[in-house]
Amino acid sequence: MLSRKKWLAGGLVSALALIGLVALPADAATSVRLQYKTSASGVTADQVEPWFNLINNGTTAIPLSGLKIRYYFKADSASQQYRFACSWAVVSCSTVTGTFGAISPGTATADRYLEVGFTSGTLATGAQSGDMQLRFYRADWQRITQSDDYSFGTNTSYIDWTKVTVYQNGTLLWGTAPTGGNPSPSPSPSPSPSPSGPPPGGSGVVFDDFNYTDANDSTISAHNWTIRTNQGGPGIPGATWPQGNISFPVVSGTNKALQLKSVTDGTSAGTQQSEVLHQRKFLEGTYAARVKFSDAPISGPDGDHIVQTFFTITPLNQDLDPNYSEQDFEYLPNGGWGEPANIMYATSWETYRNEPWLAVNVHTENRISYDGWHDLVLQVSGGQIKYYIDGALFATHGDIYYPETVQSVNFNLWFISGGLLGSSTPRTYVQQVDWFYHSKNEVVAPTEVLNRVNSYRSASTRWVDTVPSV
Secondary structure (H helix, E strand, O other), X not given: OHHHHHHHHHHHHHHHHHOOOOOOOHHHOOXXXXXXXXXXXXXXXXXXXXXXXXXXXXXXXXXXXXXXXXXXXXXXXXXXXXXXXXXEEOOOHHHEEXXXXXXXXXXXXXXXXXXXXXXXXXXXXXXXXXXXXXXXXXXXXOOXXXXXXXXXXXXXXXXXXXXXXXXXXXXXXXXXXXXXXXXXXXXXXXXXXXXXXXXXXXXXXXXXXXXXXXXXXXXXXXXXXXXXXXXXXXXXXXXEOOHHHEEOOEEEOOEEOEEEEEEEOOOOOOOEOEEEEEOOOEOOEEEEEEEEEOOOOOEOOOOOOEEEEEEEEEOXXXXXXXXXXXXXXXXXXXXXXXXXXXXXXXXXXXXXXXXXXXXXXXXXXXXXXXXXXXXXXXXXXXOEEEEEEOOEEEEEEEHHHOOOOOEEEEEEEEEOXXXXXXXXXXXXXXXXXXXXXXXXXXXXXXXHHHHHHHXXXXXXXXXXXXXXXX
16 A cells, blocks of 8 residues: 555656646656767768767666667668668677667658667766767668758767657657657567577588598589689689699598698799688578687798688678678688787678778687687577687677678688788698588587587488578
8 A cells, every 4th residue: 555655646746747836856857868969960971870878867777778769760762771880889889789660650851760779788877878889871882861860960079969769668768759650669680580499400400521532522512512713812812722722631530621721932823722612501590610720831931921711601792782791710820901910800791892992890809829629600690690619609799790691601711912921932821620510590509519510420420411502
């Protein structure tokens, strides 16, 4: 009864406050304030760039996971799709999410909204979130007209901005939404999660123990692998990609491994690189390989900037192709790209342009040696890309970097252009791959990957491929 009386009293006070008969104490008023500015203030822009700062004016801390920020805009066409990205945030872009919703019926200035959320964090009493440097752009990378957008402002310094709303657990705390339209419910992150509860092995499995005779073994292509022989990037312009640089040596007992060899004498004509790739039919699920990286060449002087890899990729058909994607494990034993020494990269790509260079990617790195054998696991599911090395989580990426189209699986060993030693003495580098495993539409823990691989080997199963071609 007491709690009911308190509720009635509180409701009465709130009602009286609304008609101006009772003044609410400051801490009972709206506890969140939003500030906005933009770094792209033109009538049109390559990207809409709303930057936000949240301020807690209340007397209690606020879990960020309960807050949603909505920025309202008018789509350039009914069918136009948009992509979200977080460039930088004090609270960390890894905790910031962005999804798009529709308003129906739309208004003259708003038929869509960007909803920004948070996976973790707390906004303490009197605290500010600090900069959230956000952006979104058309999926076809054409310019956006933003001058007719409800939430757009031209201010380049932070000011209180009520044309962007803030909700806490569905309750409006700040701002004024556009009138005349009905926003749809909060959207789910895109892409949606993979189907739940797949059988062991997901929707198909690929396992290869690389038990081949040599590069001319006909079962290599029968098992849907291709040894690259065509010229082109990445790496040294003019370098060749000989089939003979791929071999399958015994690495222990009777166990063989895929071996990639790359050589150089410091010239384009004297540089050979190597690559092996699987057909394009992979998207969501778990990818894994046991890879041996090396810090030094097996012969010749050391020091070339060489890249040792395991990755998935969709081809780039045009500059800033929205269907392009790539997820990389890249080990640079001698550094490169401005790094002076050992570095491991996990990089997730949305797209890129060659001239002038524009990279749309996110990466995580660790500056230590990875010389030797390592178990690499890549999980792609539910809008998140997770990279594991030797069972430990190395990186988590998502948002616009999540792949949308089917990819191939690749291993290559190549030299960074401009990163060769000033020596004419030939040197030879190798990278080895003990096995490859993929389970379609299933998240498989690193320990379980090893259990499954060991089961295949215990049964003397050298190769399995039940993933349908597309």
